[in-house]
Amino acid sequence: MALYVVPDKRGCGVADRLTASAVEWAGEHGYDRIQLYVTATNVHARHFYARSGFQPIQEIWCRHIAALPVDPPSDDVCETAQQSGELLIGPHEHLLADRQTS
Known part of the structure; x- marks a missing residue:
């Protein structure tokens, strides 16, 4: 369920x-529950949903990780891996450039 009320109508x-209409409709159509997601920082919505009979059943935790720059492996490491039949993931233009000039 998603619910948004414009500020001037709150x-x-x-x-x-x-919410009452959604609960009624769900019951009439054989649903046994309504689930919704609300961010931890949306205190007003959390209070509204609790007042409306909803209760939290789980938490989702998140940690953002900054992308770290990765130096490509040296040519000889890639060349050895390629010769042994290993799958090289990601662009390896340095190998292609060597082959095109030779």
Whole structure:
């Protein structure tokens, strides 16, 4: 379920009516639950959903990792890997350039 009420209509019961309608519709169509996702920082939505009978059942944790620059392996390492039949992942233009000039 996704729910958004424009700021100038908040506090008028619109979200309550939309949520009640969604719960009613789901029940009439044989669903046994409604799941939704809300960010940990959206305190207003979390309070609204709790007040509406929803309860948290899990948490999703995230850690962002900055991409680190990776130096390509040396030509001799790639050449040895290629000769032994290993799969080289990623661009290895330095090998192609050597072959095109020879």
